[in-house]
Amino acid sequence: MTNKAEKVYAILDSTFPDAHCELVFRNNFELLCAVALSAQTTDKRVNMVTPILFSKYPDVKSLSEADVEDVEAIISPVGLYHHKAINLISMSKELCLYFNGVVPDKKSDLVKLSGVGNKTANVVMAEAFGIPAFAVDTHVSRVSKRLGFTKDIDDVSTVERKLCRAFKRDRWIRSHHLFIFFGRYICKAKSPDCNNCPLQAYCRMKKRP
Numbered sequence: 001m002t003n004k005a006e007k008v009y010a011i012l013d014s015t016f017p018d019a020h021c022e023l024v025f026r027n028n029f030e031l032l033c034a035v036a037l038s039a040q041t042t043d044k045r046v047n048m049v050t051p052i053l054f055s056k057y058p059d060v061k062s063l064s065e066a067d068v069e070d071v072e073a074i075i076s077p078v079g080l081y082h083h084k085a086i087n088l089i090s091m092s093k094e095l096c097l098y099f100n101g102v103v104p105d106k107k108s109d110l111v112k113l114s115g116v117g118n119k120t121a122n123v124v125m126a127e128a129f130g131i132p133a134f135a136v137d138t139h140v141s142r143v144s145k146r147l148g149f150t151k152d153i154d155d156v157s158t159v160e161r162k163l164c165r166a167f168k169r170d171r172w173i174r175s176h177h178l179f180i181f182f183g184r185y186i187c188k189a190k191s192p193d194c195n196n197c198p199l200q201a202y203c204r205m206k207k208r209p
């Protein structure tokens with residue numbers, strides 16, 4: 001772990017002692033669905049639709065047999081609902097067919113599921129199984145660039161690789177949560193709260209908004 005990463009981690013750790021995954025779920029399947037639904041929307045919005053979705057389709061089998069239009073109607077507030085509904089149903093079918101209805105704990109298996117990309121797989125590995133992973137979403141990417149852990153031109157996989165190198169493996173999961181909380185509540189995309197930022201000394205933005 002680099003010296004700078006140690007210091008940034010310590011500051012964020014004391015700023016956000018309660019940093020955690022804000023998606024609401026009761027089991028690994030619900031987590032997988034919630035993370036898949038969270039693409040390009042907020043956790044708050046996902047948490048609005050998942051109780052309705054899971055009360056109607058409480059398990060893998062029932063969701064695998066769901067009618068796509070019905071799922072679309074339930075999840076419409078999260079956006080991209082047509083693709084997300086198709087993917088949720090296909091993913092459930094694949095879980096039944098190839099994994100006995102159980103969410104796998106290997107990244108190579110997770111990314112084979114419909115609608116499951118690298119970020120979703122990382123979140124599921126970390127949250128469901130406690131396997132170290134540094135999931136990179138829009139907050140993690142932005143914050144890592146502003147703090148100079150990565151470059152503006154770096155793509156998501158480069159950001160993930162650089163962060164995994166900068167932070168100790170056993171801190172990847174917690175660092176991911178800390179970066180998200182920092183990005184969500186202080187270093188916001190459009191109007192970062194620079195006056196109250198505990199990481200000003202590490203910020204590389206020349207002119208703070």
Ligand code: SF4
Pocket residue numbers: 146147186187188192193194197198199200203204205208209
């Ligand atoms: S000073 Fe502003 S832009 Fe820089 S890290 Fe802090 S909140 Fe983000």
